[in-house]
Amino acid sequence: MNIPIYLDNNATTPMDPRVLEAMVPYFTQKFGNAASRNHAFGWVAEEGVDYAREQVAKLIGASEKEIIFTSGATESDNLAIKGVFEMYKEKGNHIITAVTEHKAVLDACKHVEKLGGKVTYLPVKEDGLVDLAQLEAAMTPQTILVSIMYGNNEIGVIQPVKEIAAIAHKHGALFMTDATQAVGKIPVDVNADGIDLLALSAHKMYGPKGVGALYVRRKGPRVKVTAQMDGGGHERGMRSGTLNVPGIVGLGKACEIAGQEMESEAIRLSALRDKLQDALTVLEESYVNGNVEHRLPHVANISFKYVEGEGLMMAMKDLAVSSGSACTSASLEPSYVLKSLGLSDDLAHSSIRFGLGRFTTEEEVDYAVEVTKKAVTHLRELSPLWEMFKEGIDLNSIEWAEH
Amino acid sequence: MAYSDKVIDHYTNPRNVGTLDKSSHKVGTGLVGAPECGDVMRLQIQVDDNNIITDAKFKTFGCGSAIASSSLATEWLKGKSVDDAMKIDNMDIVEELALPPVKIHCSVLAEDAIKAAINDFRVKNGMEPIELEKSHH
Numbered sequence: 001m002n003i004p005i006y007l008d009n010n011a012t013t014p015m016d017p018r019v020l021e022a023m024v025p026y027f028t029q030k031f032g033n034a035a036s037r038n039h040a041f042g043w044v045a046e047e048g049v050d051y052a053r054e055q056v057a058k059l060i061g062a063s064e065k066e067i068i069f070t071s072g073a074t075e076s077d078n079l080a081i082k083g084v085f086e087m088y089k090e091k092g093n094h095i096i097t098a099v100t101e102h103k104a105v106l107d108a109c110k111h112v113e114k115l116g117g118k119v120t121y122l123p124v125k126e127d128g129l130v131d132l133a134q135l136e137a138a139m140t141p142q143t144i145l146v147s148i149m150y151g152n153n154e155i156g157v158i159q160p161v162k163e164i165a166a167i168a169h170k171h172g173a174l175f176m177t178d179a180t181q182a183v184g185k186i187p188v189d190v191n192a193d194g195i196d197l198l199a200l201s202a203h204k205m206y207g208p209k210g211v212g213a214l215y216v217r218r219k220g221p222r223v224k225v226t227a228q229m230d231g232g233g234h235e236r237g238m239r240s241g242t243l244n245v246p247g248i249v250g251l252g253k254a255c256e257i258a259g260q261e262m263e264s265e266a267i268r269l270s271a272l273r274d275k276l277q278d279a280l281t282v283l284e285e286s287y288v289n290g291n292v293e294h295r296l297p298h299v300a301n302i303s304f305k306y307v308e309g310e311g312l313m314m315a316m317k318d319l320a321v322s323s324g325s326a327c328t329s330a331s332l333e334p335s336y337v338l339k340s341l342g343l344s345d346d347l348a349h350s351s352i353r354f355g356l357g358r359f360t361t362e363e364e365v366d367y368a369v370e371v372t373k374k375a376v377t378h379l380r381e382l383s384p385l386w387e388m389f390k391e392g393i394d395l396n397s398i399e400w401a402e403h
Numbered sequence: 404m405a406y407s408d409k410v411i412d413h414y415t416n417p418r419n420v421g422t423l424d425k426s427s428h429k430v431g432t433g434l435v436g437a438p439e440c441g442d443v444m445r446l447q448i449q450v451d452d453n454n455i456i457t458d459a460k461f462k463t464f465g466c467g468s469a470i471a472s473s474s475l476a477t478e479w480l481k482g483k484s485v486d487d488a489m490k491i492d493n494m495d496i497v498e499e500l501a502l503p504p505v506k507i508h509c510s511v512l513a514e515d516a517i518k519a520a521i522n523d524f525r526v527k528n529g530m531e532p533i534e535l536e537k538s539h540h
Contacts, residue, residue, distance in 0.1 A: 346438035384445035384462035400437030
């Protein structure tokens with residue numbers, strides 16, 4: 001077992017050696033520009049890209065013509081939202097999204113607002129899921145796009161995308177999903193789910209950083225987005241720029257492996273995750289954040305009341321995890337996702353996200369449990385809030401000096 | 404972000420963790436910060452008849468720098484007169500612990516906690532509280 005232990009697989013994943021192996025020739029021997037049509041170097045590179053396009057398409061039940069390669073999910077989100085807003089401006093100017101979306105979606109929506117668009121940010125229920133009745137009520141004849149993520153990056157909850165897509169379509173809007181955390185972890189099928197646009201990223205599924213894709217539906221309806229990057233007209237004119245051939249080949253390979261292994265991996269990881277979660281929620285005053293039934297198999301977000309997340313992480317220095325507390329920022333604002341669930345600020349400050357992955361072992365999980373338990377106990381001994389709780393003092397009865 | 408060795412030392416082996424009898428008139432208690440902000444410090448001093456701080460204890464809910472700032476503060480307080488304790492400046496803590504700019508608020512909180520504890524002690528013993536300038540965190 002190597003220390004520190006990596007349990008932050010929602011931030012990024014290590015690359016699978018099989019992916020690296022597939023990529024290597026495209027840096028040196030097969031280095032051609034996939035857009036060079038008149039010599040073998042170009043053809044070989046194009047072949048690699050074409051094959052990868054099939055591999056990506058297959059994983060999400062799409063056709064290879066519907067895959068646009070990008071630099072990652074942030075670019076895909078931007079291209080989808082800004083591109084749809086520009087392309088469909090004759091039809092309407094209203095976009096619906098949710099408050100728990102990734103910043104790439106939220107900030108692209110803010111940009112659209114600056115351009116005169118109208119955006120509705122749906123709240124979520126206590127379990128992190130979108131309320132379908134609220135979505136339905138928010139739809140207007142001006143609504144051109146509904147953008148709701150597939151699986152949440154902080155708490156792992158899986159949105160009812162099929163139902164959301166149906167509501168969007170009923171009102172004549174497109175449905176886009178940021179599926180960065182879901183693709184390669186759970187079955188995602190653009191046709192079964194009714195998805196018109198989908199953003200994905202390689203480095204969240206054991207592929208390289210700096211490459212991703214946007215799925216753009218071609219049939220029923222044919223969806224178009226206005227390019228946000230001008231240039232040579234690559235990727236059917238939707239995304240110019242010389243293709244990142246090694247990265248794309250790596251993304252393809254990562255998708256292929258995920259397609260073959262995710263079913264058994266999901267079973268293995270959810271068992272490990274549940275083991276970790278069960279062992280940690282034995283601690284007094286610890287709570288799992290978000291819906292536990294509709295959740296990605298490898299994520300558990302747990303709040304340990306009366307200890308602060310960043311301080312806790314310091315005691316867990318042998319574990320690489322994430323905290324919903326953002327004490328390092330000037331604002332001292334805790335996670336907006338956790339706050340959206342209605343968590344009080346102190347509980348949001350007390351949260352830790354455990355993200356398991358393909359290379360996580362049971363031994364590592366057992367070790368993580370021990371380290372975390374020890375850290376929580378140590379910090380509670382230092383915590384005045386814990387002492388007050390133990391004395392039966394209602395913390396809400398105290399007049400805190402806000403700072 | 405990397406913590407300084409001193410922060411890590413105070414965090415790993417915090418000095419003077421604990422609780423003094425807050426009902427005693429010889430004990431001053433300062434409770435500052437708010438759970439919503441991710442920082443709460445409770446700092447207590449025990450003062451003898453010569454106005455010397457003979458003991459100091461703390462408990463802190465917060466990040467490593469907040470815990471280290473309060474641990475260091477208790478170390479500095481012990482043996483000081485109340486008047487000298489009043490002079491502890493948050494920038495002394497910043498310097499000693501090599502806190503980065505984003506963690507300066509932790510030292511401010513520690514200074515506030517010291518002053519709040521002293522004022523609690525003063526009021527308990529029939530003295531006027533010292534007027535504090537409002538610090539911004």
